[in-house]
Amino acid sequence: MSNIESVLNEIRVFSPSPEFTRQANVSGMAGYEALRKAAEQDYPGFWAKLARETLLWKKPFTRSLDQSNAPFFKWFEDGELNVSYNCLDKHLATQPEKIAIIFEADDGKVSKVSYRELHGRVSQFANGLKSRGIRKGDRVIIYLPMSVEAVVAMQACARIGAIHSVVFGGFSAKSLHERIIDAQACAVITADAQMRGGKLMPLKSIVDDTLAMGGCESVHSVIVYRRAGCDVNWNDALDIWYHDLFNSQPTHCEPEWVSAEHPLFILYTSGSTGKPKGVQHSSGGYLLGTMLTMQWVFDYKPSDVFWCTADVGWVTGHSYVAYGPLAVGATQVMYEGIPTYPDAGRFWKMIQDHKVTTFYTAPTAIRSLIKLGSDLPGQYDLSSLRLLGTVGEPINPEAWMWYYNTVGQARCPIVDTWWQTETGCHMIAPLPGAVPTKPGSCTLPIPGIQVAVVDETGEEVGKKHGGSLVITKPFPSQIRTIWGDPDRFRKNYFPEEMRGYYLAGDSAHRDEDGYIWIMGRNDDVLKVSGHRLGTMEIESALVANPLVAEAAVVGRPHEIKGESIVAFVVLRGARPADPAKARQIVESLRDWVSKEIGPIAKPEEIRFGDNLPKTRSGKIMRRLLRTIANGEEITQDVSTLENPTILEQLKEAIL
Ligand code: WTA
Numbered sequence: 001m002s003n004i005e006s007v008l009n010e011i012r013v014f015s016p017s018p019e020f021t022r023q024a025n026v027s028g029m030a031g032y033e034a035l036r037k038a039a040e041q042d043y044p045g046f047w048a049k050l051a052r053e054t055l056l057w058k059k060p061f062t063r064s065l066d067q068s069n070a071p072f073f074k075w076f077e078d079g080e081l082n083v084s085y086n087c088l089d090k091h092l093a094t095q096p097e098k099i100a101i102i103f104e105a106d107d108g109k110v111s112k113v114s115y116r117e118l119h120g121r122v123s124q125f126a127n128g129l130k131s132r133g134i135r136k137g138d139r140v141i142i143y144l145p146m147s148v149e150a151v152v153a154m155q156a157c158a159r160i161g162a163i164h165s166v167v168f169g170g171f172s173a174k175s176l177h178e179r180i181i182d183a184q185a186c187a188v189i190t191a192d193a194q195m196r197g198g199k200l201m202p203l204k205s206i207v208d209d210t211l212a213m214g215g216c217e218s219v220h221s222v223i224v225y226r227r228a229g230c231d232v233n234w235n236d237a238l239d240i241w242y243h244d245l246f247n248s249q250p251t252h253c254e255p256e257w258v259s260a261e262h263p264l265f266i267l268y269t270s271g272s273t274g275k276p277k278g279v280q281h282s283s284g285g286y287l288l289g290t291m292l293t294m295q296w297v298f299d300y301k302p303s304d305v306f307w308c309t310a311d312v313g314w315v316t317g318h319s320y321v322a323y324g325p326l327a328v329g330a331t332q333v334m335y336e337g338i339p340t341y342p343d344a345g346r347f348w349k350m351i352q353d354h355k356v357t358t359f360y361t362a363p364t365a366i367r368s369l370i371k372l373g374s375d376l377p378g379q380y381d382l383s384s385l386r387l388l389g390t391v392g393e394p395i396n397p398e399a400w401m402w403y404y405n406t407v408g409q410a411r412c413p414i415v416d417t418w419w420q421t422e423t424g425c426h427m428i429a430p431l432p433g434a435v436p437t438k439p440g441s442c443t444l445p446i447p448g449i450q451v452a453v454v455d456e457t458g459e460e461v462g463k464k465h466g467g468s469l470v471i472t473k474p475f476p477s478q479i480r481t482i483w484g485d486p487d488r489f490r491k492n493y494f495p496e497e498m499r500g501y502y503l504a505g506d507s508a509h510r511d512e513d514g515y516i517w518i519m520g521r522n523d524d525v526l527k528v529s530g531h532r533l534g535t536m537e538i539e540s541a542l543v544a545n546p547l548v549a550e551a552a553v554v555g556r557p558h559e560i561k562g563e564s565i566v567a568f569v570v571l572r573g574a575r576p577a578d579p580a581k582a583r584q585i586v587e588s589l590r591d592w593v594s595k596e597i598g599p600i601a602k603p604e605e606i607r608f609g610d611n612l613p614k615t616r617s618g619k620i621m622r623r624l625l626r627t628i629a630n631g632e633e634i635t636q637d638v639s640t641l642e643n644p645t646i647l648e649q650l651k652e653a654i655l
Pocket of ligand 1: 419420506532
């Protein structure tokens with residue numbers, strides 16, 4: 001609660017400077033209001049006009065929004081286009097030699113790719129995919145490190161109408177397996193290894209382990225990019241080198257023209273159950289959302305050098321690395337490694353070296369860089385910066401102020417962007433030349449997006465009251481369905497009591513100016529270092545261990561990571577009396593979770609009890625566990641607990 005309260009007390013307001021406002025794509029509150037009003041007056045017409053102006057269509061659409069089968073909304077459905085054409089071919093006539101990607105490797109080596117080169121590489125790789133029989137609608141898993149090749153792979157899929165599903169390189173064989181099977185993927189694109197922080201981490205061998213688990217018969221090709229040059233096992237029947245597939249191909253590949261509703265990608269994300277959801281996005285509506293927010297929220301200018309630090313394994317790396325910046329024709333920086341290598345000045349040095357104008361990162365990165373060297377930005381020339389952004393979790397006002405003063409030198413507006421894997425692009429964020437910002441608030445919805453804070457019946461709560469955040473009208477970039485599970489999609493995001501609103505899963509409140517303050521998830525989803533993880537997934541992983549009978553996982557506020565994972569575990573045998581033995585079991589369970597899901601899901605702490613606190617109906621009392629994990633006084637009613645002594649057990653940390 002203390003975090004929420006400090007945010008509630010925040011009263012500082014930062015208006016954009018007149019110089020920023022003057023040059024902004026949306027200038028002043030009048031500009032913002034004009035767009036907002038246009039959306040209010042003719043909602044489908046507003047989006048149709050933008051879709052016509054912003055995207056290149058092979059065949060124009062005649063209908064904007066189709067809500068006949070709500071909540072399975074369709075946008076611009078009878079129109080045909082190709083996303084890769086919109087990101088690449090479009091620029092060939094106007095700016096072929098402009099640098100599209102400045103790639104900096106872990107070791108500092110820089111390579112630059114122009115739009116012409118990128119177009120050629122994407123076309124070659126698209127032809128390579130076709131030569132393996134991959135066609136429109138086929139699912140392709142991309143399990144690659146941050147690299148130009150990852151963007152090429154995503155764009156190449158889009159070019160031929162194949163549906164990509166990028167799996168973050170920090171996920172384990174088990175997680176990869178689950179996603180390959182759910183998507184029934186025909187190919188996996190991977191690398192021999194990834195380089196991060198000077199360390200080599202294998203990827204191909206994880207793919208080998210995944211396929212050896214069985215059930216992946218749908219996969220007929222494993223395409224391997226040679227990044228590290230390390231030894232890999234080779235299976236001639238499946239494996240092919242990326243460069244072999246690529247080099248022999250022509251640099252022309254006619255794009256596959258698809259309906260605006262054709263799925264562009266599936267991205268798996270955590271929800272309230274043990275099984276990740278395959279969030280399915282469209283082609284037209286999704287691209288429109290990423291392009292408009294590049295213009296509106298990032299105030300994109302052709303002279304910008306844009307840098308979004310997100311990995312392509314997450315939605316931020318899809319919308320603001322692989323698609324949005326290319327679609328608007330930006331020069332962007334891409335970085336292979338971690339923010340703290342070789343030291344915590346790496347980001348600042350890269351901003352200086354590449355003259356970055358627009359920098360977009362996560363609060364967790366900001367907090368760790370404050371901790372490791374709050375004075376380091378001062379050692380670099382950051383005068384190129386003109387706009388800063390954050391995403392992924394609420395930013396605490398102190399970190400916001402540091403970012404504003406020390407990185408932005410009190411010159412650059414900060415866009416705190418609230419959105420989700422499911423929304424495809426920013427939903428609530430300041431337009432930087434218009435909306436004054438308040439540290440810790442994502443401010444107001446972007447034009448065309450209507451949000452509300454409601455109670456459990458869908459009724460709007462008053463200002464300054466907490467409630468559930470909903471989006472009240474369909475919008476082009478939204479999730480279309482959960483891959484293979486339309487029922488779960490409807491129940492999860494459009495539950496009956498919510499009156500047809502999209503339920504975000506976050507709690508929030510509005511202040512007296514109508515500004516939105518996100519208070520965190522109100523389902524069982526955690527944000528650990530910006531990574532979205534489901535408590536149920538971690539619990540399922542724990543109970544899959546032969547030592548474990550039962551497990552409950554909760555989040556605990558963490559100074560740098562935002563949240564950390566605490567697991568309460570009931571072992572099959574007795575609780576270990578010997579502390580050394582207990583520590584050994586804790587370590588083995590942490591490693592186990594790391595293998596089951598990935599190192600990102602490792603619990604920070606594990607505690608043992610003879611039982612877990614449950615309600616009479618058998619539901620685990622998570623709120624109580626959160627209180628215990630935080631070391632706070634228990635104020636909840638515990639009279640219904642069968643065995644109150646277990647609370648004492650669970651309070652005991654294993655040191
Ligand atoms: C949280 C990331 C506060 C929120 C793009 C949301 C935020 C979840 C913000 C989605 C923000 C994202 N302020 N909270 N600016 N941005 N969140 O799917 O809880 O990885 O529901 O998408 O992150 O996480 P996801």
